[in-house]
Amino acid sequence: MYFWEMSFDTEKEKYSMEVLDDTDLALLRLLGNNSKLTIKELAIKVNLTPSPVFERVKRLEEQGYIKKYIAVLDAEKLNFGLIVFCSIRLKHHDKNIGYEFVSDILKIDEVVECYNISGDYDFLLKVHARDMKHYQDFVFNKLGSVTSIGSTQSTFVMSETKHSCNINF
Amino acid sequence: MYFWEMSFDTEKEKYSMEVLDDTDLALLRLLGNNSKLTIKELAIKVNLTPSPVFERVKRLEEQGYIKKYIAVLDAEKLNFGLIVFCSIRLKHHDKNIGYEFVSDILKIDEVVECYNISGDYDFLLKVHARDMKHYQDFVFNKLGSVTSIGSTQSTFVMSETKHSCNINF
DNA sequence: GGTGAAAGATAGTCACA
DNA sequence: TGTGACTATCTTTCACC
DSSP states (O other): OOGGGOOOSSHHHHHHTTOOOHHHHHHHHHHHHOTTOOHHHHHHHTTSOHHHHHHHHHHHHHTTSEEEEEEEEOTTTTTOOEEEEEEEEESOOOHHHHHHHHHHHHTOTTEEEEEEESSSOSEEEEEEESSHHHHHHIIIIIGGGOTTEEEEEEEEEEEEEEEOSSOOO | OOGGGOOOSSHHHHHHTTOOOHHHHHHHHHHHHOTTOOHHHHHHHTTSOHHHHHHHHHHHHHTTSEEEEEEEEOTTTTTOOEEEEEEEEESOOOHHHHHHHHHHHHTOTTEEEEEEESSSOSEEEEEEESSHHHHHHIIIIIGGGOTTEEEEEEEEEEEEEEEOSSOOO
16 A cells, blocks of 8 residues: 555645655656656646646645656767676665765766665775776866775776666556 | 867767767757756756757757756665675676576566676576565566576665766766 | 746847847 | 847646535
């Protein structure tokens, strides 16, 4: 059972959960694939008039279901086609060194995503670089100066076969 | 030297490379972070009037630098907060089994991204699930019926510390 | 929650420089 | 390539249901 299928004792409880109905979910799915759809077009697709659709979308933005609107850029065309997953082991495992690592990583442009993971390594980075030379420079000069790092392991992407930017719910 | 810094012998050559100037790059950076910026607002930021900005953005869309416009959704709020990286080794390595695998993977909603990688495994999947139970179901029932898979290994994300949706160029 | 109309802003076109 | 004006369309508001 998902949270939007739960039953609530009071209206207040329901309100605090900011429950989404099927129309809200439909709007999120539509905008998650194509945010250029106009309020008018959305209204037709969900069988409503523009006004309530406008209110719903505004509410979904305010409540944070929609985090932002972006143009999805073509990394290859922009000469940033090399994707590398970089696994990282920290030197130690105290809280401070973790914070230090994250704060350093946030500043590095090549790092597009960073995850704290289970298993042999502590963090997994998704890195975008122009080419091998650029990636080498990234490892030596950028990661090289992050002192909290113990060891790294690079997994190179040979081809990207699927990339949906949003969850498919 | 990046391709937009190259010099060209002829205008035709230049055209075929669809070279981007600084204004184009600025527009891509702006829209990559916030596609709700109006043509008017963009024009002010790049010191132009709306008309040429409109033409430039339209050209960037047509030439594929902008692939699409999307609303970035909050996976946690939508109860899809569990992220798992699933490494996959195929049974064999002929071309057909690779195609078969990719075609099966494309159909699975939980798989948000799929990469053909170097190293011990053949593919790396980024999976979004509601919870462990859902992930277990995904592994047994969805991956379980992809016959081309030899073995898998799951790396669970404990926290996402960075996620820029686009490249930072 | 939803409808429909009205006003204000934006996108998109075009003649001209 | 860029400017400035023009029109069509869309967003956003609001009184009413």
